[in-house]
Every structure is written in structure tokens, then in C-alpha cells.
Amino acid sequence: xxxxxxxxxxxxxxxxxxxxxxxxxxxxxxxxxxxxxxxxxxxxxxxxxxxxxxxxxxxxxxxxxxxxxxxxxxxxxxxxxxxxxxxxxxxxxxxxxxxxxxxxxxxxxxxxxxxxxxxxxxxxxxxxxxxxxxxxxxxxxxxxxxxxxxxxxxxxxxxxxxxxxxxxxxxxxxxxxxxxxxxxxxxxxxxxxxxxxxxxxxxxxxxxxxxxxxxxxxxxxxxxxxxxxxxxxxxxxxxxxxxxxxxxxxxxxxxxxxxxxxxxxxxxxxxxxxxxxxxxxxxxxxxxxxxxxxxxxxxxxxxxxxxxxxxxxxxxxxxxxxxxxxxxxxxxxxxx
Amino acid sequence: xxxxxxxxxxxxxxxxxxxxxxxxxxxxxxxxxxxxxxxxxxxxxxxxxxxxxxxxxxxxxxxxxxxxxxxxxxxxxxxxxxxxxxxxxxxxxxxxxxxxxxxxxxxxxxxxxxxxxxxxxxxxxxxxxxxxxxxxxxxxxxxxxxxxxxxxxxxxxxxxxxxxxxxxxxxxxxxxxxxxxxxxxxxxxxxxxxxxxxxxxxxxxxxxxxxxxxxxxxxxxxxxxxxxxxxxxxxxxxxxxxxxxxxxxxxxxxxxxxxxxxxxxxxxxxxxxxxxxxxxxxxxxxxxxxxxxxxxxxxxxxxxxxxxxxxxxxxxxxxxxxxxxxxxxxxxxxxx
Numbered sequence: 001x002x003x004x005x006x007x008x009x010x011x012x013x014x015x016x017x018x019x020x021x022x023x024x025x026x027x028x029x030x031x032x033x034x035x036x037x038x039x040x041x042x043x044x045x046x047x048x049x050x051x052x053x054x055x056x057x058x059x060x061x062x063x064x065x066x067x068x069x070x071x072x073x074x075x076x077x078x079x080x081x082x083x084x085x086x087x088x089x090x091x092x093x094x095x096x097x098x099x100x101x102x103x104x105x106x107x108x109x110x111x112x113x114x115x116x117x118x119x120x121x122x123x124x125x126x127x128x129x130x131x132x133x134x135x136x137x138x139x140x141x142x143x144x145x146x147x148x149x150x151x152x153x154x155x156x157x158x159x160x161x162x163x164x165x166x167x168x169x170x171x172x173x174x175x176x177x178x179x180x181x182x183x184x185x186x187x188x189x190x191x192x193x194x195x196x197x198x199x200x201x202x203x204x205x206x207x208x209x210x211x212x213x214x215x216x217x218x219x220x221x222x223x224x225x226x227x228x229x230x231x232x233x234x235x236x237x238x239x240x241x242x243x244x245x246x247x248x249x250x251x252x253x254x255x256x257x258x259x260x261x262x263x264x265x266x267x268x269x270x271x272x273x274x275x276x277x278x279x280x281x282x283x284x285x286x287x288x289x290x291x292x293x294x295x296x297x298x299x300x301x302x303x304x305x306x307x308x309x310x311x312x313x314x315x316x317x318x319x320x321x322x323x324x325x326x327x328x329x330x331x332x333x334x335x336x
Numbered sequence: 337x338x339x340x341x342x343x344x345x346x347x348x349x350x351x352x353x354x355x356x357x358x359x360x361x362x363x364x365x366x367x368x369x370x371x372x373x374x375x376x377x378x379x380x381x382x383x384x385x386x387x388x389x390x391x392x393x394x395x396x397x398x399x400x401x402x403x404x405x406x407x408x409x410x411x412x413x414x415x416x417x418x419x420x421x422x423x424x425x426x427x428x429x430x431x432x433x434x435x436x437x438x439x440x441x442x443x444x445x446x447x448x449x450x451x452x453x454x455x456x457x458x459x460x461x462x463x464x465x466x467x468x469x470x471x472x473x474x475x476x477x478x479x480x481x482x483x484x485x486x487x488x489x490x491x492x493x494x495x496x497x498x499x500x501x502x503x504x505x506x507x508x509x510x511x512x513x514x515x516x517x518x519x520x521x522x523x524x525x526x527x528x529x530x531x532x533x534x535x536x537x538x539x540x541x542x543x544x545x546x547x548x549x550x551x552x553x554x555x556x557x558x559x560x561x562x563x564x565x566x567x568x569x570x571x572x573x574x575x576x577x578x579x580x581x582x583x584x585x586x587x588x589x590x591x592x593x594x595x596x597x598x599x600x601x602x603x604x605x606x607x608x609x610x611x612x613x614x615x616x617x618x619x620x621x622x623x624x625x626x627x628x629x630x631x632x633x634x635x636x637x638x639x640x641x642x643x644x645x646x647x648x649x650x651x652x653x654x655x656x657x658x659x660x661x662x663x664x665x666x667x668x669x670x671x672x
Contacts (some may be wrong), residue, residue, distance in 0.1 A: 034491070036417065037386070038384055039383045040382045041381075046364075048373070050372040050462065051428045051462065051477060053475065055468050055469075058469065080371045083371055092385055094477075125631070128388050133466060134471050135474065139389065148376065185542045
């Protein structure tokens with residue numbers, strides 16, 4: 001094989017060889033040979049749409065494993081559907097490439113999409129490929145379904161509702177440090193460091209919680225911009241006295257924080273957790289806990305929303321913790 | 337007002353001040369305050385999706401009027417829906433900005449979207465805003481509706497079908513030259529030059545032809561990559577002997593070509609026409625013509641598809657024309 005043979009020669013080759021198999025023969029995808037895609041909605045369902053592109057140098061490193069990049073591109077969008085109680089159906093993919101890609105790169109990228117879509121239960125239906133003078137950008141618009149009227153809003157939490165969080169918080173922000181600098185956290189075991197890095201590279205949308213959310217949640221969102229920033233959004237003007245020790249931490253994150261107390265800020269403000277924050281009315285808490293357990297999703301109670309207090313974090317002694325950085329604004333986010 | 341006050345300070349300001357009004361209060365857009373958008377599909381309809389981003393330096397000039405950029409971003413997507421016989425409902429907008437924009441810029445951009453969505457009959461429901469180290473990129477994913485089973489395929493043309501084209505061809509490719517160089521085509525009147533430039537900047541999706549397509553077309557697509565390239569796609573292996581003189585030209589384009597015969601190549605291969613190519617079976621031609629006339633859309637017959645010939649262009653004498661450039665491949669397209 002010649003060296004030039006390793007690079008994709010044209011758009012049709014890229015689409016038909018690497019992307020068309022991701023449609024799994026879905027009739028509305030037309031083998032990616034039409035100008036548009038089709039979905040015939042099931043009766044009694046609403047369709048849910050969300051779109052979060054990821055850009056090299058902003059959301060991932062250009063040198064990252066293309067399978068990891070692909071996983072994350074789909075996972076961050078599936079996570080938004082998970083928070084709405086919706087089930088993924090299909091997605092559009094908009095690739096902006098800085099140049100014709102190498103076959104090995106696009107093959108690994110397609111493998112990552114394949115693994116992610118199999119896990120999340122959806123398939124490719126359309127999109128677009130372009131050359132760009134800028135960095136690699138992967139735009140996914142995902143389409144999900146929810147029974148009519150069962151969409152879970154971000155707004156809707158009431159004073160008295162308890163806030164639950166899935167999984168563990170802070171792993172991804174710590175994992176980013178490991179990913180950027182393999183010598184970070186030398187006191188952790190290599191297994192712990194790999195765990196954190198994997199949480200950064202391959203987030204798991206909490207889709208299994210869908211029915212519990214649709215049935216019991218008064219509001220929900222996914223944590224993409226940091227626990228405190230997204231908690232502020234869920235609270236919608238209500239307050240909460242959050243005991244830091246109630247925040248669920250993995251063993252690796254707890255160990256890292258025990259070694260460096262200043263990491264509390266990274267845990268509270270770091271992004272990319274892709275866990276869910278869920279408001280649940282007191283009367284529904286027991287049922288919600290049972291439903292989450294049945295779904296195999298760990299949930300932790302962070303306390304009750306309260307219209308009469310502000311949002312604050314306190315340590316084990318009840319002393320307010322000074323938190324400098326409550327998540328980021330997309331306008332001020334620096335390239336990684 | 338201070339100079340710094342002219343620049344958008346944060347993402348929430350941009351979204352709530354300039355973009356949220358574009359939702360027109362649609363309930364599924366949640367005022368752009370949720371993580372996802374919702375569409376409750378009408379009974380007996382299929383939903384149609386298409387997504388074509390436009391990138392500064394590739395599809396438009398960074399210095400272009402932001403209202404024109406916005407119009408084009410929505411129009412190129414609405415044009416794909418038009419070719420499928422679908423009616424626009426809503427769209428997602430993914431803005432990748434090289435820096436916080438000036439208020440005047442984003443205000444004009446929103447005005448352009450407003451004008452376009454009013455014309456095309458849709459509204460904003462969601463999306464995302466990011467900073468990018470690359471050029472400005474505007475990603476639109478548009479959602480349309482078509483009566484169940486009435487989606488018009490790109491593939492489906494049969495030997496004997498006549499190929500119709502809407503409007504006039506080549507204006508946009510010539511208009512790009514005027515836009516890039518105001519001294520181009522000095523023999524044209526200023527009105528003619530402005531007409532061509534407007535055709536490049538503000539294409540008109542042929543949405544009015546929807547019912548005629550759904551009822552009478554055997555296949556259709558929109559011309560975005562050049563008449564000959566898209567005709568090749570519609571023909572799907574069939575041939576057509578295309579008399580150049582049958583290609584509908586505006587007065588301005590005809591005058592430009594009369595002055596410079598080599599412009600035939602630009603007319604045949606230049607992109608961005610956003611007219612429709614429609615295959616119609618012989619028995620349906622009269623009804624298709626009547627339906628197009630009733631819709632106020634000019635259509636021209638380019639001749640019959642024929643399984644026994646190749647695709648070629650001939651001049652008035654029947655002499656084959658040598659055409660170097662049959663439209664472009666996205667992989668080889670140079671930045672404008």
C-alpha cells in the first residue's frame with residue numbers, strides 16, 4: 001500500500017466506507033445518499049433534540065485517540081437526552097476536518113462512534129462533511145424520544161425538593177489533569193489514575209435512569225459545566241446548604257482530595273462529569289430511590305432546596321467553604 | 337456607551353438578548369433555557385432532517401454582512417427540505433465564534449435569521465454557542481415535516497423521466513465574482529450586477545414547489561454543488577443529452593455569457609444555485625407544469641433521461657461541449 005493510499009481521497013469514499021455502516025440500514029438514513037434524513041415518529045411520543053459540538057483544542061486534544069473523541073462527541077449529547085428522560089433514536093454528524101484524514105484515523109473514529117451508538121441505542125442518519133481552515137470540529141445533533149408530555153424540564157424544582165446526583169463527581173476534571181500530565185497525582189495507583197482518565201475520555205450518559213426521571217423528577221439536567229454551576233441552574237433561584245461530605249466521590253477522587261484539600265474546588269467546579277442532577281419532591285423520594293436502584297444507578301441525596309437560603313457549600317464543621325470557581329462560561333473557556 | 341459595552345460579555349446575554357426572541361415563544365424551545373428542545377410531531381407526518389454548516393473562508397467571507405450570512409445559513413438548509421417536498425418547522429443553531437462578538441454584529445445576524453425564518457416558516461428551538469480557535473462557523477440543523485410516505489427521494493428517476501429545473505442557473509456563481517470583485521462584468525448594468533450578487537448572498541429555497549414535488553416527482557434534489565454535478569446525482573447512472581440553450585438563464589447571466597462564452601463552464605459547474613432538479617415521469621409532466629405554475633415557480637424542461645446514452649452537454653449545433661469542471665468535491669474546495 002502506498003503512503004498516499006493511507007489518506008482518504010474524497011468525500012464519497014469517507015462517507016460510504018466509514019460512515020454509511022453506522023446507519024445500520026435504517027430506512028430513513030437512505031445509506032447517506034440523500035440530502036436529508038427521515039424519521040417516522042412513533043405514536044404518543046415527543047421528539048427531543050440537543051446539539052453540542054466538540055472542537056479540537058477546546059473540548060479535546062487534537063492528538064487524542066479518535067475512538068475516544070468519537071465516543072465523547074456522542075456521549076455528551078446522549079447525556080443531555082438522559083437528563084430529559086428521553087431515549088436516543090438517531091443522530092446527525094457534522095464533521096469539519098482540517099484536511100483529508102488518514103484512513104487509520106477515520107477508521108478508529110468510526111469504531112468509537114460504533115461503540116458509543118451501540119451502547120446508547122441509536123444510529124447515524126445524516127449530516128455533512130466539510131473541510132475547514134480551523135481545527136477539527138465534530139458536531140452531533142442527537143434526536144431522542146420521550147412519551148408524550150413526559151419530557152423532564154430543567155426548570156421546575158420547588159422549595160423542599162431534594163437534589164439527587166448520580167454516580168460520583170469530580171472524576172473527569174481530575175482525569176483531565178492525568179490525561180494532560182501522566183505524572184499528575186503520583187500518590188494514586190496507576191489503576192486509580194487510569195480510572196480518572198477514563199471518566200474524562202469516556203463519560204457514561206445515565207440513560208438507564210430515564211423511567212425514574214419521567215415518573216418521579218420535578219426537574220433535571222446533566223452536569224457538563226461543573227457541579228456548582230449546574231446546581232445553580234437546577235435550583236433556579238432557590239438555595240441549598242450543601243455539605244461537601246455529601247458529594248459522592250470515587251475512591252480515586254477521595255484519595256486525591258485527601259492528599260490535596262485544594263482539589264475541592266476542582267471537584268465542585270470542574271466540568272465534564274456528565275452525571276445527572278435531579279430534583280425530587282419529598283413524597284416521591286422513596287419511589288425515586290427504588291427506581292434508581294432497580295435501574296442500577298447510584299444516587300446520592302445532596303439535601304433540600306430552600307427558598308429562604310442561598311446556595312452555599314459547607315465543610316464537615318458547617319463552616320462555609322470559599323469557592324472561587326463555580327464552573328465556567330463558554331465565552332471565557334480557554335483552549336486545553 | 338463605553339467601547340467595551342459594544343461587545344457581548346457572556347453567553348447568557350448573547351442567547352437571551354439576541355437568540356431567544358427567535359423562538360417566537362414556541363413551547364418546545366423553553367426560551368432556550370433548557371438543555372434540549374422538544375417537538376410534538378403532528379399525526380400522519382414524517383420528520384425530515386438536514387444539516388449543512390457554513391464556515392467563514394469556505395462558504396462566505398468573514399467580512400460579509402452578518403444578516404446575509406445568517407440568511408444563507410438557514411436558506412441552504414431550507415433548500416434541502418424544499419427538494420424533499422418538506423415544510424420547515426424548526427431549527428437548531430450551533431454558533432462557533434472566534435471571540436465574543438460585537439453587539440452590532442450579533443444584532444444584525446439575528447435580524448438576518450429573523451427575516452429568513454419568517455420567509456421559510458420556521459423558528460429557532462435550540463443549539464449551542466462555543467468559542468473556537470478557528471473561523472466563525474454557523475451550523476444549522478433544520479427539521480421539516482412531510483405527510484407520511486411523501487418524502488421525495490434523490491434516487492428514483494427512471495429512464496424516460498424528464499428533468500425539470502426551477503428558476504435560473506449560474507446567477508450565484510457569477511454573483512460570487514461580483515461580490516469578490518465589484519469591477520467584474522463591467523459590461524453589465526449595476527442593476528444586473530446587484531441582481532447576481534443578491535442571488536449569491538440571499539438564495540431563495542423553492543419551498544413553494546412542495547406539493548407539486550410530493551404529487552408528481554419521481555426524484556428531486558437541490559443544486560448546491562453545481563448543475564452538472566447534481567444532475568449526475570439525480571440521473572443515478574442514466575444519461576441525458578443536455579442542450580445548453582435549454583438551461584434557463586437570467587438576463588444578467590445570459591448577457592455575461594454572451595460577452596464571455598467561457599462562462600458556460602461557470603454556469604454549468606458553479607455552485608450555490610439552490611434551485612431544484614426534479615425528475616418527472618412523462619405521464620405526470622402536464623400536471624407537474626400546472627402545479628408549478630399555480631405555485632408561482634418557473635420550471636424548465638432539460639430533456640429526458642435515457643439509459644442508453646451518457647450525460648453530455650451540447651451547444652446549439654448539437655456539438656458536444658468540453659466541460660472541465662462538473663462541480664466541486666468538498667475535499668478539494670479551496671477557501672474563498
